[in-house]
Amino acid sequence: MYIVHVASECAPVAKVGGLADVIFGLSWEHAIRGHDVEIIVPKYDCMRYDHVWGMSVSHSDLWVPWFGGAIHCTVWFGFVHGRKVFFIDPHSNDNFFNRKTFYGCHDDVMRYAFFCKAALEFMLKSGKRPDIIHCHDWQTGLLPVLLAEVYQHNGMWGQRVCYTVHNFKHQGIFGRDILDATGLGRPDYYFSPAQLRDDNNAQVLNCMKGGIVYSNFVTTVSPKHAWEARHTPQGHGLGATLNTHQGKFGGVLNGVDYNTWNPELDGFLPCRYGIETLDDKYHNKDALRDRFWLYKSNKPIISYVGRLDDQKGLNLVCHAAHYALSRGAQFVLLGSPSNNAIYNQFAHLRNQLGQSVDCHIELGFNEELSHLIYSGSDMMVVPSVFEPCGLSQLIALRYGTVPIVRSVGGLADTVFDKDHAHADLSMRNGFTFNDLNNQGLESAMNRAISLYYDYPGHFRILMANGMRSDYSWNHPGTHYMNIYDLIRHK
Secondary structure (H helix, E strand, C coil): EEEEEECCCCCCCCCHHHHHHHHHHHHHHHHCCEEEEEEEECCCCCCHHHCCEEEEEEEEEEEEEECEEEEEEEEEEEEEECCEEEEEEEEECCCCCCCCCCCCCCHHHHHHHHHHHHHHHHHHCCCCCCCEEEEEEECCCCHHHHHHHCCEEEEECCCCCEEEECCCCCCCCCCCHHHHHHHHCCCCHCCCCCCEECCCCCCCCEEEHHHHHHHEEEEEECHHHHHHHCCCCCCCHHHHHHCCCCHHHHEECCCCCCCCCCCCCCCCCCCCCHHHHHHHHHHHHHHHHHCCCCCCCCCCCEEEEEEECHHHHHHHHHHHHHHHHCCCEEEEEEEEEEHHHHHHHHHHHHHHHCCCCCEEEEECCHHHHHHHHHHHCCCCCEECCCCCCCCCHHHHHHCEEEEEEECCHHHHCCCEEECCCCCHHHHCCEEEEECHHHHHHHHHHHHHHHHHHHHHHHHHHHHHHHHHHHCCCCHHHHHHHHHHHHHHHH
């Protein structure tokens, strides 16, 4: 099967969040099964070009219709750790992707509307006719619209679209100027509630809604989150549209790249280990304490690794630090604040706890350090407000680090409570809580810390259960192939 992923990110060359990891992992899973897989992303000036091999011009004279004229583009090709990637490079005064940033510009919707148009124009002019075009998040929501309304009439009539929503919070709101720019026109048609009109504001259009309405199948990144998006506020206003199109909507849990996240292979670790050599994990615990000058004792290390934004339950993250210390544990945080207010919040926490020999707060992101924390910690907290899939709990499980999570989204689909889960005992791998408050978090942390101290053998069973879990791209890869087969033959 010939599959093309169109996305705004691809790890590690253009990575902001988990979307980049999905493109990297899923494309490789399908490629090693023998399918022809390509990726199309913008050519940002802030990409990690050191991860692109053999960069060369694939298409030097691509003219993309735009606002009644056309913008000249070059399309580059290169290998990103074995993945075949095309990079769209527009040459215009708009400098769409020469901003020293990926997102956050006032004209982001216009930038990615152009990217959708350019990706289709490239496929059309270069003769590429994939069986499946897999689009991701709001940035590519207009691509299935353009394909159905324009490009299928110009020769691209056999392509099927799978559209994956990674985060419903950001949807790409726009006005009729994008219709004029892309050549879609017909504002009366697209402002219909059955088409692109935003469900909450009749004066604007919605990229993500376009992707849902026009795609052949829509997924989000866990089964639980698919239900939440339809039936709770986590759909951020798109619940009615999802219910209308429920027959082509489902959840597929993301995977983890076990070539990167595997304690038996991890080159960042002072000491590699597996289930049969689990005692070697504690050499990494010693190394983590040495790195942060933490006191060496029999205390458990509880950690948090990831972005610091409102989605992640930041007040609970702060409370977890205080509660861990009060219960005789150590606490380590590696977090990248999403804005200055959040930075100040955690800088204050660092100042509060910075003198403790049992706590370290590290603001920013460091890939090597994240591997050490996953391997050296005993437990990891993920108290998210919402979590479409979650990556940190999946990595923690692989490293024998017991997750303590709020039971939402992908967290509920992957972490099964030691005491209360309906799952078989061999599947139980962590601790969960439901209530978004300090008491809920404390209930789970208290049970985890008590088990660590009072029943270390039982705690070790949880560690091993987590390491045996298979959250690789194998199962998601199969699910997506089944979806592709379904829509190809409809």
